[in-house]
Amino acid sequence: MSKLPSNMLLCFAHKGEARSFLKHYPFQPVAFPVEGLYRCEASLLLITGEGLQRTSEKLGAVLGGFYREIREIVNLGIAGALDERAKPGEVLSIRTCYGEGQNGPLFHSFTSRDGHATVDCISSVERVEDPEAAQRLAPFAPLVDRELWSIGSLAKRFALPFRSLKLVADRAGVDTREVCATLRLEDPGIPLLQAFRETFAGIVEDPAPVLAAENPLGPGFYCTASQQRRLESMLKALALKGGEENLAILKKAGIGEIRQRPIAPKARTQALLENLHALLNPFESRLRGILEEMVQPLAEAGFEVRFSPHLEQDWLEIKALLHNSGQTRKLGEALQRFTLEEIQALLNGDPQIYKKVDSSQ
Amino acid sequence: MKFEQVFVETQVRDLPQTVKILKKLPEVPVREIRKIEDVFGRVRKPYLHKRTALNLYIGRKEGHLVKEAPDAYGLLGEPHFYFIHSYNCIYECEYCYLQGYFKSPDLVLFVNHEEIQAEMAAVLRRFPERERVWFHAGEFSDSLALTSLSQEWPLYWPFFEEHPRAWLELRTKAVNVRPLLQLGPLPNVVVTFSLSPEESTLALDRGTPGLGNRLAAMSRLAKAGFTLGVHYDPVVYRDDLESAYRELTGALLAAVPEQQIAYISVGVVRFTHEVFLEFKRNYPESTLLKEEMSASFDNKIRYPRPQRLFMLKTIRDACLELGVSPEKVYLCMEEDHPAAQGGEVARTAEATHR
Ligand code: SF4
Numbered sequence: 052m053s054k055l056p057s058n059m060l061l062c063f064a065h066k067g068e069a070r071s072f073l074k075h076y077p078f079q080p081v082a083f084p085v086e087g088l089y090r091c092e093a094s095l096l097l098i099t100g101e102g103l104q105r106t107s108e109k110l111g112a113v114l115g116g117f118y119r120e121i122r123e124i125v126n127l128g129i130a131g132a133l134d135e136r137a138k139p140g141e142v143l144s145i146r147t148c149y150g151e152g153q154n155g156p157l158f159h160s161f162t163s164r165d166g167h168a169t170v171d172c173i174s175s176v177e178r179v180e181d182p183e184a185a186q187r188l189a190p191f192a193p194l195v196d197r198e199l200w201s202i203g204s205l206a207k208r209f210a211l212p213f214r215s216l217k218l219v220a221d222r223a224g225v226d227t228r229e230v231c232a233t234l235r236l237e238d239p240g241i242p243l244l245q246a247f248r249e250t251f252a253g254i255v256e257d258p259a260p261v262l263a264a265e266n267p268l269g270p271g272f273y274c275t276a277s278q279q280r281r282l283e284s285m286l287k288a289l290a291l292k293g294g295e296e297n298l299a300i301l302k303k304a305g306i307g308e309i310r311q312r313p314i315a316p317k318a319r320t321q322a323l324l325e326n327l328h329a330l331l332n333p334f335e336s337r338l339r340g341i342l343e344e345m346v347q348p349l350a351e352a353g354f355e356v357r358f359s360p361h362l363e364q365d366w367l368e369i370k371a372l373l374h375n376s377g378q379t380r381k382l383g384e385a386l387q388r389f390t391l392e393e394i395q396a397l398l399n400g401d402p403q404i405y406k407k408v409d410s411s412q
Numbered sequence: 413m414k415f416e417q418v419f420v421e422t423q424v425r426d427l428p429q430t431v432k433i434l435k436k437l438p439e440v441p442v443r444e445i446r447k448i449e450d451v452f453g454r455v456r457k458p459y460l461h462k463r464t465a466l467n468l469y470i471g472r473k474e475g476h477l478v479k480e481a482p483d484a485y486g487l488l489g490e491p492h493f494y495f496i497h498s499y500n501c502i503y504e505c506e507y508c509y510l511q512g513y514f515k516s517p518d519l520v521l522f523v524n525h526e527e528i529q530a531e532m533a534a535v536l537r538r539f540p541e542r543e544r545v546w547f548h549a550g551e552f553s554d555s556l557a558l559t560s561l562s563q564e565w566p567l568y569w570p571f572f573e574e575h576p577r578a579w580l581e582l583r584t585k586a587v588n589v590r591p592l593l594q595l596g597p598l599p600n601v602v603v604t605f606s607l608s609p610e611e612s613t614l615a616l617d618r619g620t621p622g623l624g625n626r627l628a629a630m631s632r633l634a635k636a637g638f639t640l641g642v643h644y645d646p647v648v649y650r651d652d653l654e655s656a657y658r659e660l661t662g663a664l665l666a667a668v669p670e671q672q673i674a675y676i677s678v679g680v681v682r683f684t685h686e687v688f689l690e691f692k693r694n695y696p697e698s699t700l701l702k703e704e705m706s707a708s709f710d711n712k713i714r715y716p717r718p719q720r721l722f723m724l725k726t727i728r729d730a731c732l733e734l735g736v737s738p739e740k741v742y743l744c745m746e747e748d749h750p751a752a753q754g755g756e757v758a759r760t761a762e763a764t765h766r
Contacts, residue, residue: 134441136416149455156454158515169464190419190443190451292702332704334649334719363709363717400721402654402729 056251057093058122062110064101064198068128071240072096072247085112093120099198103150103174106201118209123164126202126215127243130172131223133185136193137170138219142246144168145215149191150200151175156191161203164212165250172217174200185224195223216246268306268323273316278324285327292331304330338362338397341408345394352385353378358398365398367391413466413502415519418442419451421471429523429563430470436561437468447471453515459694462504462517473497473522478531481548491539494548495532497522497564501554503585504618506695507646510552512687519558525567532571536578544600548581555582556603559591569595576600581641587621587629597637602674604641605630607664609656612648615699623663631667640668645679645744647723649703649715658730670735678727679744681705682714 055076063069066087072078078089078096087098087109097113099106114121132139146168150157153176171192179185179195188195199215206213218239267274267282274282289300304326309319329336346356346367355370371382396404418440424430425444434442445451448471473496481492499520500510511517522528532547539545549555559565572580580601582592592603608616610623621629630640642664650656664673681700683691685707692701705713714720724743731741 147458147461158454158456160456160458162458171465190417190445191455288702291697291699331702334704334722335716338716338718361706361708361716398718400718400723400725402722402726405722 055091055094058120059094060113060117060121060124061094061096062106062124062126062128062198062202063096063098064106064128064196066098068239068243069096069098070238071244072127075244083113083116085109088113095121099202101197103176103198103201106198107205110202110205114205114209114211118211121209121211124202124206124211124213125247126199126213127240127247128196128198128215128217129220129239130194130196130217131179131185131221132219133173133179133189133193133195133223139221141219142242143170143194143217143219144246144250145170145172145194145199145217147171147192148199148203148215149173150204151188157200159204161200161207161213163203163214165214170194172196172199172215174198179223182224185222188223194219214250216243216250218242218246268301268320271310271316272320272323274320275317278317278320281324282320282327285324285331288331289327300327300330335362341397342394345389345397348385348388352381354382354385362398365395367394415440415468416465418468418470419445419448420469421445421448424470424472424523427523429525429567432563433470433521433523433561440468448520452518452520455516457516457518459511459517459690462500462502466502467518469518469520470523471520472524473528476531477524477528478535478547481546490544490546491535491542492546492548493532493535494551495528496552497525497528497549498553498558498562500552502557503554503620505585505620506616506618506691506698506700507681507683509684509687511694512684512690513552519553521558521562525564529568529571532578533575536575539577543577544579545577546579546581548583550583554584554586556584556586556588556592559586560588563591565591565595569598569601572598572600583643585617585620585626587625589629589633592633592638593636597633597639599639602639602641603630603633604643606643606645607660608644608647609650609660612650616648623660627663627667630664634668634672638672639674640672641674642676643679644727645677646681647678647727648681648700649719649723653723654726654730657727658734661731661734661736665734665736670737673736673740675740675742676731676736677742677744678724680715680720680723682712685711685713688713 061069061072063072073089073096076091078091081088081090081095085097087100089096095113095117097109099109130137130143137143144165144167145163146165147160147162149160149171151173156173172194173188173192174197175184175188175195177184178197179188185195194217196217202213202215220239267279286297286300289295290297293300295303301323304323306323309322309326312319312322314322342358349356349369353371357368357370359366371378373379373382393404397408415437418434418437420430420434420442422444448469452469478493478495481494499514500517501508502519535547536545568580572578576599578600580598581604582601583604583606585606589603605626607623607626613620613623634640644657644660647653647657661676681703683705691698695701703715704719705715708714708717715723724745728741728743732738
């Protein structure tokens with residue numbers, strides 16, 4: 052008996068489709084308000100019942116109860132061919148699932164994690180029992196089922212990846228009835244089980260996340276959730292930029308020096324994020340450095356200087372609290388020592404001023 | 413290019429233009445539909461499905477066929493319109509705004525060209541005193557990439573011949589210029605190419621002809637007497653921006669005499685928030701993601717203003733130094749800030765996507 056991949060939730064519409072899996076792996080029923088839930092080691096198997104509504108109800112309940120232990124949802128079952136692009140008897144991995152509601156196609160679609168899959172499936176609101184119904188759906192996908200759209204939708208809601216393997220059982224709307232009868236006798240689970248085992252034979256489990264979830268920067272730092280998100284996205288962008296590992300990037304951003312600063316752990320994280328931002332935005336940080344130097348006389352005279360948000364305009368605001376005439380004199384002297392034109396030329400991207408600054412450095 | 417299916421509206425099924433297109437696709441299954449909107453965009457088809465499961469729709473464009481371009485689009489002071497004869501593109505430029513636009517990457521060809529031209533004529537009548545009224549093709553597609561299949565330009569040439577006040581701008585990255593060479597140049601038709609330095613083209617313009625091929629196509633058109641235009645758009649920052657665009661402009665001027673270049677427009681890469689999300693989803697490893705862009709004052713993702721102005725002006729200076737007349741270089745500005753304009757022509761960000 053091959054080993055079942057861990058932390059999976061296998062979903063079938065009918066028990067008949069799951070028969071081989073229940074036989075092949077030692078699944079045991081789980082006492083849960085939703086009927087048709089089984090467990091085998093760290094994985095679960097759910098019989099959802101047929102149709103979008105039933106699938107949503109049962110799968111929603113199971114995900115609500117168990118989503119922390121689920122890594123991936125795998126849907127297995129039969130589907131009908133809507134045209135010649137799918138041949139009865141094939142097992143196909145689904146790329147994207149579309150849906151049909153009471154009033155026509157549902158706008159949202161959900162894409163499985165199988166990047167090699169090339170076949171789409173539409174989940175119909177009712178059984179496709181005549182050629183007209185098949186024709187209505189065929190423009191959207193070559194396969195039809197009754198559940199996958201709900202599975203994709205819930206997977207998205209719970210931020211879980213999903214896959215779907217479909218055994219093409221019939222030509223929908225053409226020979227649906229006869230095939231349904233055949234399926235009662237034969238076991239569609241056998242080819243599905245085989246396809247499932249082949250699919251997961253070569254799959255390596257997801258690698259560890261970029262950073263440890265808890266305290267990703269180690270001792271001396273504290274990351275809020277939003278800081279952690281920023282940290283991860285900046286590390287990813289910097290890795291793309293320089294092809295370096297996280298550790299090398301963090302060193303470049305001065306993590307060692309920041310760790311020693313006598314400030315709160317959250318403030319250390321903030322300082323590190325600012326350094327990462329500077330690494331990621333060399334033009335902007337260079338510009339800010341030059342601007343800072345240019346307004347230095349004002350800052351030295353004790354005045355607060357502010358530029359427009361995102362540097363989107365070419366003004367600057369000078370704030371000063373004047374108590375005596377000495378300060379007025381200081382302000383006058385400082386204002387004389389700096390040139391607004393040069394600052395505005397920088398803010399307006401004048402290449403000549405950038406060249407001038409470069410050559411003077 | 414291989415289509416999975418062709419959807420044809422019943423109302424255009426027997427039009428000669430439809431028959432001509434279908435003749436070129438003898439192997440592809442054809443499905444008749446009532447209206448394009450019954451299928452196209454009804455469900456959200458992931459953008460990257462264009463690589464393996466592209467469909468073609470043929471139908472009649474309804475509603476406004478010719479639309480006024482946003483304010484200050486193109487050369488200052490002249491009326492600008494764009495007409496819609498197709499949706500989507502076979503190429504896959506990573507920054508393309510179409511990836512967030514239609515909810516489906518499938519190609520749509522509209523075949524009611526006579527109606528489009530009738531509307532153009534009506535627009536011309538609205539501006540009797542104007543010497544030029546511009547009509548831009550390819551706001552939602554590449555003007556030439558599909559021309560061998562869509563075969564529409566022979567239908568438009570007589571219109572522009574008859575209406576010398578109407579100016580046509582085609583915009584492309586394709587090198588498929590044979591249909592145009594067969595038609596011959598017209599004084600009021602400008603064929604424009606989007607160009608960027610070779611490395612950017614290779615990194616970002618997936619599936620498009622390389623820079624050398626684009627320049628060669630431009631050269632062929634120039635030799636045949638066509639007037640050409642250039643879009644340096646989108647420009648992506650690089651430390652050697654000045655030398656890269658100097659080199660590019662040098663290569664351009666070697667391929668096309670300056671007198672045959674009507675204009676060079678320069679625009680810096682930018683995204684709307686929705687397109688940026690879609691772009692990140694589609695190209696998570698894109699080199700563009702390492703750029704110094706962030707949400708700006710209007711929530712668009714772009715470089716900080718000083719940087720984008722620096723880029724625009726650096727490229728303009730490089731063009732001027734190589735002998736391009738100043739009035740031919742215009743900068744696509746997203747703002748009407750007087751200091752930013754410096755005498756150039758402003759153009760809205762939304763107006764340009766390539
Ligand atoms: S940017 Fe232009 S050429 Fe590129 S994919 Fe978009 S429409 Fe096509």
